[in-house]
Amino acid sequence: MHSNSQDGCAALAQESRRLIRQGGHTGPTAGLAPGCVQANLMILPDSLAGEFLLFCQRNPKPCPLLAVTEPGQYTVPALGRDIDIRKDVPKYRVWRHGELVAEPADLDAVWRDDLVTFVIGCSFSFEEALLADGIDVRHISMGVNVPMYRSSIPTAGTRSLHGPLVVSMRPMKAKDAIRAIQITSRFPSVHGAPVHLGDPSLIGIRDIHQPDYGDPVAVHADEIPVFWACGVTPQAVIHTVKPEFSITHAPGHMLITDVGNTSLASF
Amino acid sequence: MHSNSQDGCAALAQESRRLIRQGGHTGPTAGLAPGCVQANLMILPDSLAGEFLLFCQRNPKPCPLLAVTEPGQYTVPALGRDIDIRKDVPKYRVWRHGELVAEPADLDAVWRDDLVTFVIGCSFSFEEALLADGIDVRHISMGVNVPMYRSSIPTAGTRSLHGPLVVSMRPMKAKDAIRAIQITSRFPSVHGAPVHLGDPSLIGIRDIHQPDYGDPVAVHADEIPVFWACGVTPQAVIHTVKPEFSITHAPGHMLITDVGNTSLASF
Known part of the structure; x- marks a missing residue:
């Protein structure tokens, strides 16, 4: 379903991601690439990823998963041809033991090969x-x-x-x-x-x-x-267990995908 | 859509209508022929039928039309192979100038060749x-x-x-x-x-x-x-104009059709 990108949306989304990656847009993403699905990010060490995946499976209404990567994988081809999870969000939040420690514009300094990315649907759609x-x-x-x-x-x-x-x-x-x-x-x-x-x-x-x-x-x-x-x-649930390391998007600073909002409609 | 009867429902509905037609069931129809669509009836002289049809077209939520007959026609093949509008409802109400004048078990004594029957969906479904x-x-x-x-x-x-x-x-x-x-x-x-x-x-x-x-x-x-x-x-609207003649079903005494309730679902 999610690879069923709409004509027009892919080009818009790619242009927006390019702008963000180049530092040309640093604020919230509302209004960027209208019609394209924007998503929440939860990035966790592989050691915690299995349990978080189970939590999402049991709670699909608050945690609707659009994609889950392999450990270390920073591409998400099903949601956008050239997505780079480390660079395509305008502002990230880096957490250590449940404490916010940084809000970088990319993840170059903190990326690890054991990180699993959960891309979660958002009410913007x-x-x-x-x-x-x-x-x-x-x-x-x-x-x-x-x-x-x-x-x-x-x-x-x-x-x-x-x-x-x-x-x-x-x-x-x-x-x-x-x-x-x-x-x-x-x-x-x-x-x-x-x-x-x-x-x-x-x-x-x-x-x-x-x-x-x-x-x-x-x-x-x-x-x-x-x-x-x-x-x-x-986010609230994961932070109660104070994971050694985690990354999220900063509120309102979402991942823009190539998927058209209307393509998510079930009928 | 409405001719798409479900297996099982047609036989049940026909048996119920036969029972009613023979005087073997004279009370409300709730519980008869479970799974089959039951319907409201509004029977009007042709002279008023055109305007009532327009009213239904403009108010589909209170007046969802399942079928409308030709003047004088007492069969409704789209809703049931052997339906006879004059005999298949356990109790009718006959109205003259907006006043209830009779509650007969069939319409043999009052049927007219200019009567148009509106079969209207009911919340039972x-x-x-x-x-x-x-x-x-x-x-x-x-x-x-x-x-x-x-x-x-x-x-x-x-x-x-x-x-x-x-x-x-x-x-x-x-x-x-x-x-x-x-x-x-x-x-x-x-x-x-x-x-x-x-x-x-x-x-x-x-x-x-x-x-x-x-x-x-x-x-x-x-x-x-x-x-x-x-x-x-x-019914409330039509009776404000006190039509010279009209017939309805008595409350709760519905027309049982061959159409399965689930076949009315739009998706």
């Missing part, structure tokens, strides 16, 4: 489909980050990886919420359908105006908060 | 799909009629036909509401996706415990009311 359908996506219209919350919904744990599901929230009128459920159900590889809607306290959220990550957004009286599984979940 | 997925359908588990409400949502009117959308309500936990939206979206010919969820006052419903038709059902603290367009809408 379904948000593009929502916007295309005329639905107001609040954090986008407000120009802020999506609000995210640690919920009381448990993930399906592995031997050492476990923790709460992190959810993102988009407030909508009921009519738009119904339509958004239809639209996002078509995109299982980028979090899919919501996990909850309505009363936030039913999933352990005390104050909708105080997100644990991202920014608060306005929720109007005629709106319902709608909650999706969030790609921050795997 | 999607409720079967919800139950099959393990979702509690409250009025079914309580053994009562579905609660229905005149909403403040207008229908798309024609020259003389207009009025509010009537909605049916099923309370659900958020998780089940999300799943129910996915399931019912697959059934556009039996009302399809909900039209509203959450706050009833946003669609003009003052008291969820006082439905305008049917029976009240319990709505628990962790549940959201979910509202679907209802097949009572066309």
Whole structure:
């Protein structure tokens, strides 16, 4: 499925990656290569990769895997002909024993032959489909980050990886919420359908105006908060075990792929 | 699509219709011929049929047409090989100038050569799909009629036909509401996706415990009311113009067709 790149998207994505690789774009990637799938990165030593893969298999809504590399492999041909995982993201985060130690623009100084890269779907893809359908996506219209919350919904744990599901929230009128459920159900590889809607306290959220990550957004009286599984979940879970070494993308600084967003639709 | 009867359903439906035609079953049809599509009937003089057809075309969610006959025609071969509209429903309602004048078991005494029959999809089909997925359908588990409400949502009117959308309500936990939206979206010919969820006052419903038709059902603290367009809408609308003559099925006494419920699924 993911090699089914769309005409037009591959060229756009390659141009954006070239710009990033050459240092010509250092900020967040929202708005770059419209129509192309952007993805989260989780890079782990091979010793932890097997268990993280199992965690993703058991929690496909927060951890929809688009690709997993072999140890040391920094190409991902299924997602883009010339992708170089070490250079194609504008800003990385390097973690040691669970502490953030650097935010480099490439991984030349830290790359290791035992690193396995997990490329994980991101809500940008379904948000593009929502916007295309005329639905107001609040954090986008407000120009802020999506609000995210640690919920009381448990993930399906592995031997050492476990923790709460992190959810993102988009407030909508009921009519738009119904339509958004239809639209996002078509995109299982980028979090899919919501996990909850309505009363936030039913999933352990005390104050909708105080997100644990991202920014608060306005929720109007005629709106319902709608909650999706969030790609921050795997980061939050992995960091509870304080791995000796790991790398992620910096928030909002995503890997741009040759895959068209619409090609992820399941029907 | 509707001639694509499923093996097993045709035989079951034909047996049920034979029983009804012979007077062996005179009550509601819920539970008869499981898996087979049951349908609402609206029978009108040809003089009003054109405008009613236009109303249905403009309001497909409350008025999903499965078939429309020629004037005087009492067979519907697309929905069942031997259907006789005059005999195959256990109880009819005959209306003159908007007043209920009789509830006969067949139409032999009142049939006219100018009558056009509209066969309209019914929520039984999607409720079967919800139950099959393990979702509690409250009025079914309580053994009562579905609660229905005149909403403040207008229908798309024609020259003389207009009025509010009537909605049916099923309370659900958020998780089940999300799943129910996915399931019912697959059934556009039996009302399809909900039209509203959450706050009833946003669609003009003052008291969820006082439905305008049917029976009240319990709505628990962790549940959201979910509202679907209802097949009572066309009856309510047509009766505002007090047609000289019309016939409907009696509530719950439906036409059983040879079409399998699952064959209505759009994907």
